[in-house]
Amino acid sequence: MSERKMKFDVVVTGGGSAGVAAAVGAANAGMRTLLIEKNPYLGGAATHSSVLTFCGFFTQSDPYEQIVGGVGEKVLEELRQLHMYREPYRNPRSGNVIVLLDAEATKYALDQVVLASGAKPLLHCQVIGAVVEDGAIRAIECYDHTGRFLVEASAFVDASGEADLSVLAGGQVRFGDEEGQVQASTLVMRIGGVAPHADLARNGFTEVIQQAKLNGETSLTKEKGMVLRLPGSQDVLAMFADEYVNGLDSSSLTEAEMSARRQAWSYLRVFQRYIPGFENAYLGQTGPAIGVRETRHVVGEGTLRGEDILNGVRCPDAVARGGWPVEIHEKGAPAVYRHIRDKSFYEIPLQSLKVAGIRNLWCAGRIISCDPVAFASARVIGTSFATGHAAGVAAAQFVGNGVSDVQAVRKELIRQEALI
Structure with a gap:
């Protein structure tokens, strides 16, 4: 083990949309924040798998309603400044409302949003281990070409897309659906x-x-x-x-x-x-990488359920919104859609972002605690911005108070102009 060591208040693993939002949310709440990403740029699926669309920022209703603000809106504003975004695009065939992207502009916009927040990005870095004591992560072990090193923090967010940190810390996960099958x-x-x-x-x-x-x-x-x-x-x-x-x-x-x-x-x-x-x-x-839709799902303190999202559920402990329809992909077949009631939105409770059994770990993005139907909606990039923002603020609240009170998290998210 190298003698090299870092120390932060909040550490976020994974620099996709969820990780960027988590890091910016925590930094804007006053925490010294580190964002770790294995690739040479941020953006996750949007940039590394060329999924050059932000899905989930808007409802599919007519007229549409924007349901993701906060950090996600900051990214859209950066794209506006680069003249790469004016308004969403409604696909005339599916009716889905999306944001079309330019890859290089998206990379740059994400850089600028993270740097403006004061969060420290660390690219070209892999998380390979976790040090857990008394039911909490004390530090994570990382690797770059200089060797291994430790990063200590008071709270962590797993936005890795594969639930890597949750597994390394001993959290419970599920692979795919109840039968272990994943989307194409x-x-x-x-x-x-x-x-x-x-x-x-x-x-x-x-x-x-x-x-x-x-x-x-x-x-x-x-x-x-x-x-x-x-x-x-x-x-x-x-x-x-x-x-x-x-x-x-x-x-x-x-x-x-x-x-x-x-x-x-x-x-x-x-x-x-x-x-x-x-x-x-x-x-x-x-690509460069194939667009993997599904691997592991975290088992959280609460579970987002398909029946709730299809019914457009509202909940008092909501910290994020989702408005993308349930979208299921099987190999070689067109996507199958199931729409939210009134093509509106549903709310996501904080408990579905809290990793069960680990006091100081939250999750965000496609790995949040949800059943297979809910996953088929909540996995998309726009919703990942929302769950990431909430997870980052929850982690920051834990650092400051030793707990993450949902009303305090909601208050801070609103201060940061999230839509909840």
């Missing part, structure tokens, strides 16, 4: 050189993929995917290459990503051959 993963394709007049309607893509299969193309899975034009360029985002993968296992990830890249090139050839406007298209980027 997708390798996102960024395609350049697409003519402005190209018709991106889903039916046209479905027809040519079906025809290509009849002609002997065997490397294609999904026939009904999503194709969206990205802001500031002629590039399009295409989501077709599906795989089932254990996102915790390097062998499974290796096989899935190589297989999905093979699919991506096959899809490109089909689009070049059959879709007008794609004749000069090229594959600008895949």
